[in-house]
Amino acid sequence: MHPRRAEETPAPIGPAFENEPLGIIAAGGDLPRILAEGAVAAGFRPIVARFADGIGAGWADGLGARDFRWGEAGDAIAWFQSERVRRVVSGGTVSVRPDFRAVRPTWRTLQLLHHAIRIMRGGDDSVLKRTARFLEGRGFELVAVQDLAPQLLMPAGYLGRRVASPDERAALALAARAARTIGILDAGQAAVASQQRVIAMEGIEGTREMLQRVGDLAKRGRIGAREVCVLVKAVKPGQDRRFDLPSIGGATVREAAEAGIRGIGLTAGYGLVIGFEDLVAAADAADVFVVGVEPDDEQLAGEAP
Incomplete structure (x- = not known):
């Protein structure tokens, strides 16, 4: 097995102040749980918004997680803002890309719907880059998975x-x-x-x-x-x-x-x-x-x- 020396793995990021909230956009699979565990170990207070394949995931129940349908994306952003979240990390599997023409948006999401439809056009990398620009435009800093969990x-x-x-x-x-x-x-x-x-x-x-x-x-x-x-x-x-x-x-x-x-x-x-x-x-x-x-x-x- 390839040796993993300690000096080869950089240290994870840490909070800017005690108990800093870290927003986690959690889809399916084990990665969101690993991110939440890494956030706690680093001194962050995880704020977990579960979407898509991640809805109902029991591992996050003790963290005060909330489930959001795609039509409630605007509510998730408002929740992050109310919790004073500045940095956000996302991870997990999404088996079906949302069709925003078919969802029932809440009022907060309806205000963002034209952005969402534009974001979802194109390949995965194009979608994710537009998502990043959208979130950054609302005051969030996007954190990479490997910055929080470099051991992966x-x-x-x-x-x-x-x-x-x-x-x-x-x-x-x-x-x-x-x-x-x-x-x-x-x-x-x-x-x-x-x-x-x-x-x-x-x-x-x-x-x-x-x-x-x-x-x-x-x-x-x-x-x-x-x-x-x-x-x-x-x-x-x-x-x-x-x-x-x-x-x-x-x-x-x-x-x-x-x-x-x-x-x-x-x-x-x-x-x-x-x-x-x-x-x-x-x-x-x-x-x-x-x-x-x-x-x-x-x-x-x-x-x-």
Whole structure:
């Protein structure tokens, strides 16, 4: 397993004053819980607004969390302001993008609806950048996940026992090129390739459904018996590092292994690992390699500070 020396992990941010409130926009999965735990450990008072897949998540009940429908987004902003929140971090999975033409907005949200509709046009990175500008225009400072929980960043090198074979390294390089290409288009972050060809590229369906598609292709004999397939999740060229960094966890490894994937690459220093111990255990159990891939200059160009 790649060693994670203490000096390699920067210290997390801290509060500007005692018990400073930190707004957490919490969607689904484990990441919002990790952010809240990190906020408490750093001395912040978490103010948790649960949206989408995060609504009803029990881990936040003791923090005075509140649930908000998409039509109540304006109320969430007003709540943050009433709690004197200055800094905000967001994280978690959103399985379905909101259609603001179909929601029933509250009066506060109705006042913001034309902004929301404009924000939701385009690819994920474009949406998130417009969301950041919108929140900054209302006095909030956006905090990156890795600034609050730097221990989640993927190190360079291998995690777990397995290392890539020559054929797997060739597949890794091709999948990385494919992931960078769709990142330029703001279409997705992940791609699967063999040593011979690109097998699948992520679109709006997300990584999980892309892997299911790869598994179906393998079952139907569309992937050759001698092809070794590798998944790469990569930071997009010029991506705003405060939002939606590529991430993997134990579930990713298990889903990849079920699809016949032999290894996983993630951008080192920029990708997030949600649960190192679970990921390494899953990788060793499935005989799948996991490696932190160094980003190139094209990926980092134009990134937010």
